[in-house]
Amino acid sequence: xxxxxxxxxxxxxxxxxxxxxxxxxxxxxxxxxxxxxxxxxxxxxxxxxxxxxxxxxxxxxxxxxxxxxxxxxxxxxxxxxxxxxxxxxxxxxxxxxxxxxxxxxxxxxxxxxxxxxxxxxxxxxxxxxxxxxxxxxxxxxxxxxxxxxxxxxxxxxxxxxxxxxxxxxxxxxxxxxxxxxxxxxxxxxxxxxxxxxxxxxxxxxxxxxxxxxxxxxxxxxxxxxxxxxxxxxxxxxxxx
Amino acid sequence: xxxxxxxxxxxxxxxxxxxxxxxxxxxxxxxxxxxxxxxxxxxxxxxxxxxxxxxxxxxxxxxxxxxxxxxxxxxxxxxxxxxxxxxxxxxxxxxxxxxxxxxxxxxxxxxxxxxxxxxxxxxxxxxxxxxxxxxxxxxxxxxxxxxxxxxxxxxxxxxxxxxxxxxxxxxxxxxxxxxxxxxxxxxxxxxxxxxxxxxxxxxxxxxxxxxxxxxxxxxxxxxxxxxx
Numbered sequence: 001x002x003x004x005x006x007x008x009x010x011x012x013x014x015x016x017x018x019x020x021x022x023x024x025x026x027x028x029x030x031x032x033x034x035x036x037x038x039x040x041x042x043x044x045x046x047x048x049x050x051x052x053x054x055x056x057x058x059x060x061x062x063x064x065x066x067x068x069x070x071x072x073x074x075x076x077x078x079x080x081x082x083x084x085x086x087x088x089x090x091x092x093x094x095x096x097x098x099x100x101x102x103x104x105x106x107x108x109x110x111x112x113x114x115x116x117x118x119x120x121x122x123x124x125x126x127x128x129x130x131x132x133x134x135x136x137x138x139x140x141x142x143x144x145x146x147x148x149x150x151x152x153x154x155x156x157x158x159x160x161x162x163x164x165x166x167x168x169x170x171x172x173x174x175x176x177x178x179x180x181x182x183x184x185x186x187x188x189x190x191x192x193x194x195x196x197x198x199x200x201x202x203x204x205x206x207x208x209x210x211x212x213x214x215x216x217x218x219x220x221x222x223x224x225x226x227x228x229x230x231x232x233x234x235x236x237x238x239x240x
Numbered sequence: 241x242x243x244x245x246x247x248x249x250x251x252x253x254x255x256x257x258x259x260x261x262x263x264x265x266x267x268x269x270x271x272x273x274x275x276x277x278x279x280x281x282x283x284x285x286x287x288x289x290x291x292x293x294x295x296x297x298x299x300x301x302x303x304x305x306x307x308x309x310x311x312x313x314x315x316x317x318x319x320x321x322x323x324x325x326x327x328x329x330x331x332x333x334x335x336x337x338x339x340x341x342x343x344x345x346x347x348x349x350x351x352x353x354x355x356x357x358x359x360x361x362x363x364x365x366x367x368x369x370x371x372x373x374x375x376x377x378x379x380x381x382x383x384x385x386x387x388x389x390x391x392x393x394x395x396x397x398x399x400x401x402x403x404x405x406x407x408x409x410x411x412x413x414x415x416x417x418x419x420x421x422x423x424x425x426x427x428x429x430x431x432x433x434x435x436x437x438x439x440x441x442x443x444x445x446x447x448x449x450x451x452x453x454x455x456x457x458x459x460x461x462x463x464x465x466x467x468x
Contacts, residue, residue: 070441079461131415145402154465155398159412160457162394166416169450173443174420178428 009234017219022218026211036201044198050114056199058105059209060100064132067097067213072164073137075157076193084228085221087153090160091143092220096213098136105129124175125130131170135163149228174178250335254343255350261263262351273355276309279463280363283366299368299428303421306381308355310388310411310417314354317344318400318463319392327400337460341393345456349389357381367434376431376441383444384424390448390455391416397462417445 007120037055044051071093078086108126109119120126139156229235262269283301284294311417321327330340360381364374427440458462 019371067369080362131418134411134415138408141408141411142398142402145399145404145408147403149445151465158394158458158462158465159398162416165450166419169419169447170415173422176422176443207257 006085008084008088008229011085012056012088012222012225012238015222019215019218022211022215026215029208029211033201033204033208036204037198041194041198041201044179046117050111053107053111054198055205057104057111059206060107060204061129062206063209063213064101064104064129066162067100068132068135068160068211070213070217071097075160078153079157079161080115080179082149085225086220087150087157087222088228089217090157091153092217092224094136094139094143094156096216096220098133098140100209100213101129101133106132117229124171127174128167128171131174132167135159135167139163182223194200247335247339248373250333251339251343251346254330255347256341258344258347259350262347263401269351270310270355272313273359274354276305276356277306277359279305281366283399284367285432294368295370297302297430298364298369299432300421301367302363302369302377302428303384304425306360306385306424307388307414307417307421309356309394309441310352311413313348314389314392314396315431316412317348317396317405317407319405322401322466327463328467329454331464337464338456339460341463342456343460345389345393345395348393349386352435353382353385356385356447369428370434372434373428373431376437377428379441380427381439383441383448384420387420387444387448387451388417390451391420393459394455394462397459397466400466403459420444423447 033055038052041052043049071090074086074089074093077083078090105126108129112121113119129223142159143152143156146155226235226238280301283297283305287293287297287301294343312409318327321330331337332366333340359379361374364377369377392413395409395416398412399408427437427444429438430440437452
């Protein structure tokens with residue numbers, strides 16, 4: 001049954017059927033989460049209104065890692081089974097993951113200026129997130145530099161898997177480096193245990209972001225498959 | 241002749257060929273070391289030459305210079321072989337690509353590592369590192385530079401024969417090399433302060449063990465993709 005969907009044509013059709021089931025719930029959850037986070041949730045007793053950026057920041061940071069995991073899984077599947085669909089998924093993940101990583105860094109920086117008094121600190125989490133952005137950019141650049149799409153996908157898959165092995169090491173080494181350097185200033189992004197009135201919109205937003213990722217991924221995969229298979233009969237039929 | 245002997249023979253042949261070819265052009269082989277010295281010597285010019293500033297910057301500067309020198313030499317690791325077709329010949333041999341990649345990486349380290357270690361002593365003096373930290377610096381470089389060669393070779397193999405390679409390689413390889421930079425600089429800094437550098441040195445050794453076991457396979461796979 002699954003083998004059927006390894007064919008680009010069937011996967012393209014499946015994506016088209018799934019998209020509305022992802023898009024509409026995503027819009028509903030995001031509306032509920034934004035209302036809950038920006039209107040219903042009380043201001044924080046320490047940070048006032050500025051904390052509300054976490055409803056964007058925290059889901060972006062979670063997704064930046066989730067997308068990497070998805071990309072590396074698709075990369076492994078593509079290398080093992082050599083399916084064109086898995087290769088397309090690997091490539092489609094990279095720009096989405098880079099965007100989430102960039103959004104997490106940007107919102108974190110906007111929040112950090114009023115809270116910490118600095119746009120950027122060399123905190124362990126910030127540094128790991130920055131290195132993650134470089135990994136994504138490396139994969140995008142490598143893909144752009146190799147003209148043959150199948151070769152490009154396999155090279156990117158190797159890089160994605162190497163990065164997966166390297167990410168925990170980078171995170172751990174950066175944490176070690178940071179603790180020796182700025183032991184007195186311990187920044188806690190998570191803060192004290194969060195109140196249910198703030199947790200609920202946060203989880204809603206996380207669910208909405210995940211659905212958003214899934215929907216955008218399917219759209220990108222469809223485009224990628226159409227582009228790669230543009231000389232095939234089925235693409236002409238779809239276009240007609 | 242059994243398979244293990246054949247594999248060891250192929251590995252040794254690759255190493256011998258690379259070392260011999262490099263020794264015929266000694267000026268080219270020593271360029272990365274000259275680059276290392278120049279980069280390290282530029283740091284004081286940019287950061288102020290006071291001994292206190294220098295001592296604070298020196299461990300990081302030394303490691304950044306070593307990292308850039310490794311990147312410079314890794315750019316050439318597979319390029320000439322690809323251009324003259326010998327890479328395809330190597331991959332057509334019955335031996336696994338990982339073994340041949342390991343041979344190339346070993347030769348790369350033999351040609352760049354020891355000269356860099358030797359050059360690091362005068363550079364450390366230039367950067368006003370306390371003399372007591374020089375043995376630790378040498379140990380850290382001895383453990384760290386093979387990891388730079390191993391992890392960087394993955395990036396070199398992925399970018400071989402790719403447009404805009406010389407700019408792409410740093411973008412791909414630098415994130416992989418960050419841990420080596422961190423622990424290498426930590427070890428030297430600890431030694432300069434007179435405290436035990438054992439912790440970072442153990443981490444450098446652990447990174448080396450990990451890179452030794454994984455990097456040849458990733459490099460071999462990347463070469464196989466490129467040669468298809």
